[in-house]
Amino acid sequence: MNNRYRRAAFFLVTAGFLCSVWPNPSPAQTKAAWEERWEKALAGGKKEGKVVVMGPPGDLIRDAMTQGFKKAFPDITIEYSGARGGELATRVKAERDAGIYSIDIVLSGTSTANAYFKPMKALDPIEPALILPEVTDPKYWRDSRLEFSDRSTRYNLVFTTQTNAPLIFNPAQVKTDEVDELYELLDPKWKGKIVVQDPIPSGTGQGVFRWVWHVLGPEKATDYYRKMRTQAAAIDRDQRRQIESVAQGKYPLHLGPGTIMFQLSKRGLKFGVVSEFKDYGGYVTAAFGSAMLVNKAPHPNAAKVFLNWLLTREGQTAWSKAMGYVSRRLDVPTDHLPSYWIPKAGVKYWPGYYEEDATLSPEQEKVLKELFGR
16 A cells, blocks of 8 residues: 555544544534524623513512512513503503603503504514523413414414403302303392493403303394493492402492402402303403513513513413413413313303404494493
8 A cells, every 4th residue: 555545544544533532513412593592682681681561460460570580580670560451551652652662571461462552563573582492382382382362463472361250249248149140140139239340441341241242142242231231330440449349248249350359369358259151151361361572672682581481381380370370381280270260171161362352343342332431
């Protein structure tokens, strides 16, 4: 073998040895694309320093979000403010009209998202902001999918699906079997004894009235609306005040109670709950459990970090325990939840949170404003 071939053979042997010692990196050893995106978002979020979140009212949920996120990401401050959905939208619109952009994330109901925020053109698509595999992998979610109230545009991500209890009552004044059918509420004995959550703005009151429209049809629902207006002792928008008035015995019945009732029950208020009616079933809702990513956000990277944290098992467990909500994540426990919010087998439920159902039709709105407008 001449020197030329000896050198070639030596080179091949040496190259083989080096490859065995320092092999080419396999795909598993290469940093995944999601890791690079996450590191970039996390570094940007730390630089921005804070995230501004608007969501449901109540000390329990405020503490759960602020303390949970701070524990996970101590370098990013969270500013949280809570209010009813319509109030959140009013604040954002007023700010935008003045050229102010202070909000990053909104956590509220689907009717708030589709009736207010989308027409305002205040939202960015959410999916590009979802990074962690624990969030994006469908296997972690009910029905093996991420759920959106706006299924075509996908600006509003639904992470809660639960029964929306349409009625609460004072157990000392009312028996369950007196009010567990829809038309029993029109019994003359309840006239002047029902406080009704205002059905015109977005919220639980509107949700109940939209459901009535769906199950009865326009003609019968319009008649039911008129009779319920006659039955009502008060039309109110303050959820806490209405629930307290039932627990304290001022009113025996409350139609359209807010989801804050779970937090108030934790503070000792007692009331009975009708989670569905025997004659017409009930409906499932996202309640406050849907997320919106506000465009022109002042802290876009911190917003991504918060949104991804919220949708992890850790974030969803904190949310569920504070709100008493049924998470769409399959790995979030339910043993802490009130039974009236967990859908029951064999009961017919209407999914009232999709965009086409989550807002009032022009005909509904006209009737409700005529009857309940101020």
